[in-house]
Amino acid sequence: MTGALTKVRKIDLRSLAVAFALFASVLVSVSTVTPVLAQNSNQNSNQTAAEKQAEAEALISRLSDREVRELLVGRLAEAEARETRGPEEFNPAVIIYRLQRDMGLISEEVQHIFAAVVDLPAIFPAAWARFSADRKDGGLIWFFATMTIAFGLGFLAESALRPVLMTRPGQGPQELVESTRRKVLTLGGVLLRRLLLLGVFVGVATAVFVVFFDTTQKDRIAFFFYLTATGVFRVSIAMSQAFHAPKRGNLRLPLYDDGEAAYMHRTFLITVGFGAFAFFTCALFGTLGILGYVHELFLILVGTTTVSLLIYTIISGRSLIRKDIQSGAPPESPRARFARAWPWIFAVFTGFLWVGIVVRELLYDFVPYGAALFTIGLFAVIPSLDALFYRDAARFEAAADDVRAALARAARLTLLVVVTVSLASAWRINPLTMSDGGYATLLAEAAMQVAATLLVAYGIWQAVRIYIDRKIAEEDAEFAAQGHDPGEAEIGGTGMSRMRTLFPLFKRSVQMVLGIIVIMILLSSLGVDIAPILAGAGVVGLAIGFGSQTLVRDIVSGAFFLIDDAFRLGEYIDVGSVQGTVEKISLRSFRLRHHRGAIHTVPFGTIDTLTNYSRDWVIMKLKFRVPFDTDVRAVKKIFKKIGAELLEHPEIGEDFLQPFKSQGVFEVDDYGLVIRAKFTAKPGRQFMIRKEAYIAVQEAFAANGIEFARPEIKVTVEDEQDxxxxxxxxxxxxxxxxxxxxxxxxxxxxxxxxxxx
Structure with a gap:
């Protein structure tokens, strides 16, 4: 592990060196570009925002009051029309025109920016000169001293509270934590305490600097810029420590070991640290008057370097990211293929997003840097969180915990909805006013509605499925505990409950209804008018109804059979031509298993008469033939004794509803007296009782000297005949x-x- 950590530190130092070398090389290269390019547009490169403002004011001063009012009214009318009109009609000519216009503007802006390359190295001494101007002797040293004192006192205050709020990594429990809820709560608590300490640092440093030191406005701006950069960097540290947990492997969310987590944590901090301080330095230059195309060039270089560092972090850690996202899925599964492709997709997406930000910087005044950074950060952690819930669902399924497995799968859909809403909010898409937007806004609205619909439908389906599956499992377990085995019964057998019979049909019906509703909502969310679809479905359904009357008859007959509770799963029935145990019920037919193994599929519409052998009770009558001289009263007493003994039998005694008893002489034939006995039992158990009754009667007759009558032939031959x-x-x-x-x-x-x- 020490060697791995040493290797990680070497890689981190190398990454830091590469980052600053890249930034320095960019600065050197752009400062040595041929002056010819700069001479072509020197006047445009020196034009500052103040000069543009002066030109605009000079133009307005030459206008009359009436012209100014007309111009203002026209602009207000355009703004009102832009707010009230709906989505613009799709017009390829307009799109091509706007694209050509924007390309021309971008080309012009790029020429101006590259023309400012020669001025780039001079912005640093210019910014230093403006920052140090108008100061008393030692004023600059006093500023750095006051900022150092404020930061130092903030760190001291934080250090004083750290033992109270934080514990060292080695002091907490180190056993492996399987519960994601416990991991999130523990790491979330650690993150909250780190943010509280950061708040103490920022509060104390701000109070010390503002209250005890009298400084100029530019000093306060510089102080708060770098204090904010420090805060951003430290918030990133806290969030990365909570996510990667480099020193708490038992609480780590991704599938990294300690060395891998430390590497991802450090490379991420290098990128964030450089980006935070470089961007705020660029902002400070702007407040010092370093504006125009040279400032835009500096901003683009800072952003490009930061994005390059981020892409390097993604590509260098692609094997770790792939292992985490795959989460043990089979190598050729869709999840495994997505895990292999995601690092490259994320890297390319980051590059294209930065290009889009630069293009917007060249075309418009407002640039959503915060939305872009939030999007990149969200895409960096969402696949890992999804993989975490995926692993939880697999673990709960292996443990036969359906509820938690369903909650884990629902958490994945919830994550999708949260990401959609968060991205919409970050990019200033208001779900309440989406109908007034363009195509992109409508697409975002559709995505949010689709995600919400899927989440709600999935939640309802999982709740219904889990409830029905649990009830079915309980019914099956109770049925098996009672010793019922349809395979042991020739005819009859106690069936399952009515709800156990209907539960699978309820489950399938809910699934179909939810599927149809979700499809209709999704089509409506995508802008499809579902009214013609519903009307067409009605017409098609009517045509199908006329064309498939047999199918309709089967479905309707089955519904009434089930409403009448004519049969249930596990019951033995006879429908005239076939008989057997009900094994499966569908919408239009059911399946019978004959007691010799054959399977019959019977449509409901073909049933004229249905005989159920498995309801309530069954009467079994047995016949015994005895000689003519047998004492019938003695046989009756023997049968009564046998009936009492069978009631005490450990295996079949509880299956009697009425005991085994004699019915007296039933008939007299050529060979003896036919005595009949009967008993009433639970359906399906009569054959087992009959077997034991035959054995008991045989043994009792043998013990009492009673024989069964046998057919005899007597042949009489007269003596006179030879x-x-x-x-x-x-x-x-x-x-x-x-x-x-x-x-x-x-x-x-x-x-x-x-x-x-």
Whole structure:
């Protein structure tokens, strides 16, 4: 780790050296450009803003009062028309004209700026001379002394409060923190305390400088400029420490190790530090009267150097950024491809954004530097925050925590909405007055509405999905705990609850309704008139209804079957031609699993009669054949005893609704008495009870000496007739019957024998 940190420090020093070398080389190169270029536009380069103002005032002084009033009224009318008119009509000719006009203005401004190259090295001594002019002896030294004293006392006050508000990095808990909420709260608390200390520093330094030292206006401006630069730099330090956490690896948000976090932190601070102090130095030069094209050139050079440092930071740390954004996703997944492309996209976007700022600087007076800096900072951290929520969602899904996984995914959408709103606010796009804007404003409005719609729809869908999935899981767990297994039942079986049957249909219906609503809102947000779409959908739906009456009949019949609660998932039903256990229900059909394994798909519209074998209770009747001389009353007592014993059976006792009991003699046939017994049980359990009842009756009959009646054939042969008179075929049939040739053969043999005898 020491070697890694040493390497990081070397890279940071090298980055700092490259930054200042780049800035110095730019200054030297532009100062040695051929004077010929400067001579071509020397007069324009020396023209200052004060001279432009003087020319404008001289032009106005030559106008009469009436002309001035007309000019003012015309400008006010143009401003009012510009505020009240809606989006301009798309006209390629107007666009080309404006583009050509702007290109001409840019070309002219660029020529003026490059003509000011020869004056660039002189702005530093000129600014120093103007800053040190009109001072008493030692006045400049006194200013630097007072600023040093103010800064020093501010640091002392901050240092005095630091032990109270802050703890050293090694004093806090170092265990790995998995909870993103805890990480954000801890790092947010640290950031807040650092900002409070910074506020103490700024307050004390300001109070000391303003109260105890009497200085000139330009001294106060210089002091507050560099105090602001120091504040910006230190706020950046605090935010980077909270985000990268170079000394708190257990709380770090990105997937960096300590060396990687320290490298990203230091290179970021080099860029911010140079940019903050260089930009405020440029602003100070402007207040000292260093204006015109040379000041714009200096500002462009400072911005270009800062942007180059930022691009260098992005490109040099692209492997770290890619690892963090990918977050363990498969190498060929869309997320992995985005992670590989994002550093280059971000770098190119930063360069183009700075070019756009420079172009706006050349064309207009107002330049949104703050919006550009905010956009770059937002794009620097948003992918890492999205990757953080992505990792949380994956971790919660692995832990089967659906609620937290859904919250993590919703946080990603919320992040998208927050970014959209923040960028709109930074670029002065008011959502309440967007309808009066142009195409860019309408596009921003559409993006915000789309993001908000997706967030709300996603939140509703996740809440419904989680609730339904939890209820389904609870129903399935309760069903399994009761020992129900549809595969074990031949016919019947207790089905699931009615809500368990309807939950999947509710879930699918909500998904479809939300999808249609979201699509309609998105189309409306993009400016598409959805009224013709709805009317067309109605007509198409009517045509489909006439053309697919069978489909409509299936859907309507299924709705009424479900409303009537005719069947549920897991129940055994018979629809006439097929039968089986209900395994799945859709809008137009349901699927039956036969007890031998076959699957039947039955449209609702084809059902005429539906028989449900799984509702409430089922009666099973058993028949037993006993000889004619059997004591029926004794059999009844035996059945009653068997019924009591089956009620105490550990596996099937609780499945009885009415016990096993005798119904007496049901009929008398040729072979004995047919005694019938019955019991009432829960659906699907009757076959298991029947098996145990047969075993119990067999054992009880054997214990009480009662035999089951068997079919018998008695053949009577008269003694007067000789056996030789009986045909040989008859003898063979009788012998076969005696050898156990089967009931059917015995019957035929008895008939033949009787006929022959």
């Amino acid at each position: 056996d030789d008179d009986i045909p040989a075929t008859t003898h063979e049939k009788v012998r076969a019957a005696a050898a156990g040739g089967g009931t059917r053969l015995i019957s035929h043999t008895a008939a033949d024998a009787a006929e022959k005898v």
